[in-house]
Amino acid sequence: MKLKGAQIMLKALKEEGVDTIFGYPGGVVIDIYDELAISDIRHVLVRQEACAVHAADGYARAGGRVGVCLVTSGPGATNTVTGIASSYMDSIPVVIFTGQVPTHLIGNDAFQEVDTVGITRPVTKHNYLVKRTEDLAGTIKEAFYLASSGRPGPVLVDIPKDVSVGVADYKPSKKAKLKSYNPTYNPNVKQLQKVVELIKNAKKPVIFAGGGVILSGAAKELTELARKTQTPTTTSLMGLGGFPATDPLWLGMIGMHGTYRANMSTGECDLLMGIGVRFDDRVTGRIDAFAPHAKIVHIDIDPTSIRKNIPVTAPVVGDCKTTLSKLNQLLNKEKLGDLKKKRKKWFDQIAKWKNTAPLAYEQKKGVIKPQFVVEKLYELTKGEAIITTEVGQNQMWAAQYYHFDKPNHFITSGGLGCMGFGLPAAIGAQLACPDALVVDVAGDGSIQMNIQEMATAAQCNLPVKVVILNNGYLGMVRQWQQLFFDKRYAETCLDFAPDFVKLAEAYGAVGLRATKPEEVEPILKKGLFSKETVIMDFQVEKEECVYPMVPAGAAVTEMLLT
Amino acid sequence: MMEEKHIFSILVDNEPGVLSRIAGLFSGRGFNIESLCVAETTDPEVSRITLVTTGNPPMIEQIEKQLNKLINVIKVHDLTGTEFVQREMALIKVVAKPDHRAEILRTVDIFRCKVVDVGRDHYTIEVTGDEGKINAILSLLKPIGIKEIARTGIIALFRDPK
Numbered sequence: 001m002k003l004k005g006a007q008i009m010l011k012a013l014k015e016e017g018v019d020t021i022f023g024y025p026g027g028v029v030i031d032i033y034d035e036l037a038i039s040d041i042r043h044v045l046v047r048q049e050a051c052a053v054h055a056a057d058g059y060a061r062a063g064g065r066v067g068v069c070l071v072t073s074g075p076g077a078t079n080t081v082t083g084i085a086s087s088y089m090d091s092i093p094v095v096i097f098t099g100q101v102p103t104h105l106i107g108n109d110a111f112q113e114v115d116t117v118g119i120t121r122p123v124t125k126h127n128y129l130v131k132r133t134e135d136l137a138g139t140i141k142e143a144f145y146l147a148s149s150g151r152p153g154p155v156l157v158d159i160p161k162d163v164s165v166g167v168a169d170y171k172p173s174k175k176a177k178l179k180s181y182n183p184t185y186n187p188n189v190k191q192l193q194k195v196v197e198l199i200k201n202a203k204k205p206v207i208f209a210g211g212g213v214i215l216s217g218a219a220k221e222l223t224e225l226a227r228k229t230q231t232p233t234t235t236s237l238m239g240l241g242g243f244p245a246t247d248p249l250w251l252g253m254i255g256m257h258g259t260y261r262a263n264m265s266t267g268e269c270d271l272l273m274g275i276g277v278r279f280d281d282r283v284t285g286r287i288d289a290f291a292p293h294a295k296i297v298h299i300d301i302d303p304t305s306i307r308k309n310i311p312v313t314a315p316v317v318g319d320c321k322t323t324l325s326k327l328n329q330l331l332n333k334e335k336l337g338d339l340k341k342k343r344k345k346w347f348d349q350i351a352k353w354k355n356t357a358p359l360a361y362e363q364k365k366g367v368i369k370p371q372f373v374v375e376k377l378y379e380l381t382k383g384e385a386i387i388t389t390e391v392g393q394n395q396m397w398a399a400q401y402y403h404f405d406k407p408n409h410f411i412t413s414g415g416l417g418c419m420g421f422g423l424p425a426a427i428g429a430q431l432a433c434p435d436a437l438v439v440d441v442a443g444d445g446s447i448q449m450n451i452q453e454m455a456t457a458a459q460c461n462l463p464v465k466v467v468i469l470n471n472g473y474l475g476m477v478r479q480w481q482q483l484f485f486d487k488r489y490a491e492t493c494l495d496f497a498p499d500f501v502k503l504a505e506a507y508g509a510v511g512l513r514a515t516k517p518e519e520v521e522p523i524l525k526k527g528l529f530s531k532e533t534v535i536m537d538f539q540v541e542k543e544e545c546v547y548p549m550v551p552a553g554a555a556v557t558e559m560l561l562t
Numbered sequence: 563m564m565e566e567k568h569i570f571s572i573l574v575d576n577e578p579g580v581l582s583r584i585a586g587l588f589s590g591r592g593f594n595i596e597s598l599c600v601a602e603t604t605d606p607e608v609s610r611i612t613l614v615t616t617g618n619p620p621m622i623e624q625i626e627k628q629l630n631k632l633i634n635v636i637k638v639h640d641l642t643g644t645e646f647v648q649r650e651m652a653l654i655k656v657v658a659k660p661d662h663r664a665e666i667l668r669t670v671d672i673f674r675c676k677v678v679d680v681g682r683d684h685y686t687i688e689v690t691g692d693e694g695k696i697n698a699i700l701s702l703l704k705p706i707g708i709k710e711i712a713r714t715g716i717i718a719l720f721r722d723p724k
């Protein structure tokens with residue numbers, strides 16, 4: 001059957017089970033849009049292309065499937081770069097289609113031509129320039145396979161205008177065949193046996209899990225491992241929800257704004273099991289002082305993650321879910337004894353750390369504390385909302401004070417730390433999970449980076465909720481200036497800000513505001529349980545800091561507590 | 563940690579953009595490339611890249627893993643520490659004043675290289691060998707006067723068991 005490139009593309013997408021595309025049209029993709037108009041694939045018109053990727057990212061994380069974007073060449077493509085970089089750093093499966101000038105003009109500096117494949121090479125798992133219409137279907141097959149297998153990540157497909165207009169025979173391609181791509185899912189059993197021995201000999205073990213656990217769907221297996229071996233467990237920002245925060249073995253998050261007990265435990269432990277992590281510098285602090293007494297197990301599907309940042313006693317390359325379930329099977333054959341009793345001293349020590357410096361803040365009369373807003377949000381949503389965040393203090397307070405029991409409920413730009421991520425990601429998450437309560441915990445600075453997406457949310461009748469922790473500052477940077485730059489608040493004061501309530505209304509959404517602590521609960525109740533898109537503006541303490549804090553370059557055990 | 567020199571022999575898909583993926587990997591991650599040679603293999607869909615780099619052992623391990631991670635990379639061999647043969651070719655244009663000609667030709671003879679072009683006041687010499695040999699002849703010719711030089715960079719292959 002002869003079909004036009006644009007038709008082939010949509011057929012190939014349907015074969016991948018795609019039902020939603022985030023995008024923005026333009027000249028060289030107009031033929032694809034023309035086909036989309038009569039297709040049953042839903043297209044969500046974002047208001048800026050980076051948000052197409054952020055939304056696809058949120059959609060992928062909340063829905064557990066590949067997110068898809070479509071944008072035009074030149075500025076459309078360059079606008080996506082921030083979004084792609086964020087998905088790349090967090091290993092999120094997204095496929096981005098960019099239009100390109102016709103093949104005969106490539107290299108001529110044609111109107112709206114940029115070297116999209118060149119620009120995005122370092123921030124994609126892989127990318128393609130499709131040169132012939134007959135290659136389109138096969139390339140799309142490969143792109144989806146690459147994006148979602150192994151260590152997932154964004155894959156970009158650049159489609160010149162003549163390729164989408166040209167015709168070719170279409171037959172559904174079966175399997176992607178890639179000569180040299182063969183991710184290791186199954187762990188080496190010998191290595192796992194080593195891990196079993198290390199666990200048996202450990203007196204003070206700690207599990208440190210990350211985004212890999214969420215991506216591979218290994219939360220259940222991780223929880224089983226921790227409970228079976230009575231191992232206190234922490235996660236990175238990306239791993240939140242991978243282990244239930246209500247479990248007695250939960251240590252809280254690790255790292256720069258991790259809990260005192262999580263960070264102290266890594267300083268003291270004799271076995272650290274890193275699972276689906278990459279030992280990012282925001283986690284490890286000063287690298288030579290990280291887990292100095294511990295033997296280290298590192299389980300990850302990406303061999304380059306292992307021994308990139310720290311030396312490892314037992315490296316295991318494998319998919320987290322497969323590996324942990326094999327490890328659990330091996331452990332079932334072992335006599336582990338009464339571990340609760342054996343680990344009593346370790347648990348007592350951790351309890352002591354917990355009591356020395358629990359996560360806490362000081363309530364003040366008449367002023368809303370940002371942490372209080374997140375606590376109330378947690379209470380009122382019973383911990384079941386999908387939380388996206390912007391970047392800065394708001395992100396850290398969301399991570400610290402909202403307690404996640406389930407995976408795929410905390411969606412944040414972890415690796416790139418990209419302001420403006422939260423609102424479009426919430427839109428994506430809401431589309432993936434129409435019945436879920438989706439809340440973007442935002443800062444007054446970040447929300448202004450992509451505020452235009454209020455139009456997208458309102459137009460699609462998405463009941464997304466934005467909770468702005470409005471401190472009148474680029475708070476996280478201000479915090480560093482307060483602590484390390486003599487309070488010289490260079491360019492971090494945002495006292496010129498729009499009226500967020502009126503702004504919400506201008507977008508056809510609901511705007512609410514709280515200025516006093518006693519208003520927090522009623523405003524949250526009113527906003528959260530509305531069927532509309534809502535911005536809630538919480539005017540919070542201006543100069544609150546996020547604690548604990550590990551100053552940049554210090555060991556994780558060297559924390560500022562207040 | 564000690565910096566070591568390593569020779570990687572890399573089989574890659576023979577398609578546009580692959581070289582920039584490799585170059586981008588090295589520049590983006592702060593690895594260095596000392597030399598790099600690319601050419602098609604007997605399979606026209608596959609090219610062989612011979613790449614020489616230096617780094618401490620963890621860095622070399624990362625380089626090998628990162629290369630393997632690229633989708634277009636089919637196979638990576640770290641030849642260093644194995645049995646392999648290596649060759650490099652250089653074209654050297656030396657100043658050939660009449661009273662130096664005999665000496666130049668003697669050197670060419672000793673090193674078993676060839677004069678491939680003769681001009682009024684220069685010889686162009688082709689030399690093939692391992693890096694050591696090329697560096698040795700260069701140091702001998704330097705005092706006489708080298709006008710220009712082009713080196714291919716190292717190519718290398720595993721030695722199969724005899």
Ligand SMILES: Cc1ncc(C[n+]2csc(CCOP(=O)(O)OP(=O)(O)O)c2C)c(N)n1
Nearest residue numbers: 392393394417419443444445446474475476
């Ligand atoms: C796109 C982008 N630009 C700059 C930064 C640097 N940065 C990190 S946090 C932050 C302040 C964010 O302010 P706000 O959104 O009000 O959050 P707060 O820290 O006040 O909660 C800035 C500027 C960033 N992370 N992303």
Ligand SMILES: [Mg+2]
Nearest residue numbers: 443444473475
């Ligand atoms: Mg702020």
